[in-house]
Amino acid sequence: MLEVYKDKQPLFYDEITHSIQNKKISHAYLIETNDYSEKDDLILSFAKMLLCEKHLFSSQNCGKCNICHLIDKNALSDFIIIEPDGMWIKKEQILEMKEKFKTTSLQNNPRVYWIKQADKLNKQSANSLLKFLEEPEGNIIAILEVANRYQVLETIRSRCQVYSLVNQQIQRKFSDFELLVKIIQVLEEKENMAIAYLPITLENDYHNKDFWNTIFTEMIDIYESAIRKMQNVVYTDYGDILHLIVSKNRISQVILKLQVLFSTIQNLNYNLNMNMMLDQFIIEFSGGGCHE
Numbered sequence: 001m002l003e004v005y006k007d008k009q010p011l012f013y014d015e016i017t018h019s020i021q022n023k024k025i026s027h028a029y030l031i032e033t034n035d036y037s038e039k040d041d042l043i044l045s046f047a048k049m050l051l052c053e054k055h056l057f058s059s060q061n062c063g064k065c066n067i068c069h070l071i072d073k074n075a076l077s078d079f080i081i082i083e084p085d086g087m088w089i090k091k092e093q094i095l096e097m098k099e100k101f102k103t104t105s106l107q108n109n110p111r112v113y114w115i116k117q118a119d120k121l122n123k124q125s126a127n128s129l130l131k132f133l134e135e136p137e138g139n140i141i142a143i144l145e146v147a148n149r150y151q152v153l154e155t156i157r158s159r160c161q162v163y164s165l166v167n168q169q170i171q172r173k174f175s176d177f178e179l180l181v182k183i184i185q186v187l188e189e190k191e192n193m194a195i196a197y198l199p200i201t202l203e204n205d206y207h208n209k210d211f212w213n214t215i216f217t218e219m220i221d222i223y224e225s226a227i228r229k230m231q232n233v234v235y236t237d238y239g240d241i242l243h244l245i246v247s248k249n250r251i252s253q254v255i256l257k258l259q260v261l262f263s264t265i266q267n268l269n270y271n272l273n274m275n276m277m278l279d280q281f282i283i284e285f286s287g288g289g290c291h292e
């Protein structure tokens, strides 16, 4: 029951129930989970709300009817869950879902697909999904779930109603905020010349993979706050460093920088040559590399 989240996720709950009660149901939702621990149950409850008539008129009740029962057992033909098959969500999985929904016989009933870890869409599957989102057929509703909204292509994100869950468990993992600020200053002010400056600033830490993992994660939080600030929505105030970022970048540049941060974090798991990886990071981060 979505009601359970009235206190735990008040913003999401209020907005969703309000829009559903006003019959303003979108055909695509992007739910930014921020790794909220109860995200699966919350999204399942949301799906029930979309699919079960009793839920549709009241956020409470139910969880008892046949439809809700089938959803719990993942046996409702009008509800499809797509999750990564190995590393990626494959194009075939998207096509299969389209095909299944084409042949579903129930008339006029809403049909819902839930894409788990939408950041795992590869180029091909993202393209097929995009076509589907551009030309929604019938009463089909997409729920895309991703830890961070910027991990989804802008073209997909812009077609979705975006909701963000709050994760209060996230704590500041990094105690040396001053050092973090210094790194961002060097990156923003020296741009690609940071290749020469950062090793001097950081000395031994420069080659430490775990160190960079923490730094990049923290930087993502700060650059996301910068975007929020630029869009005049609620943001975490990181003080002067946030001002610096906002004054030096356009929104599109900050989005690009976030993408570079995400791909670099992923590369940390593979790349053994830290020097080369960091050089590449600095070049791409300063806008000098070629991006997808």
Ligand SMILES: [Zn+2]
Pocket (backbone or CB within 6 Å): 052, 053, 054, 055, 062, 063, 064, 065, 066, 067, 068, 069
């Ligand atoms: Zn029900």
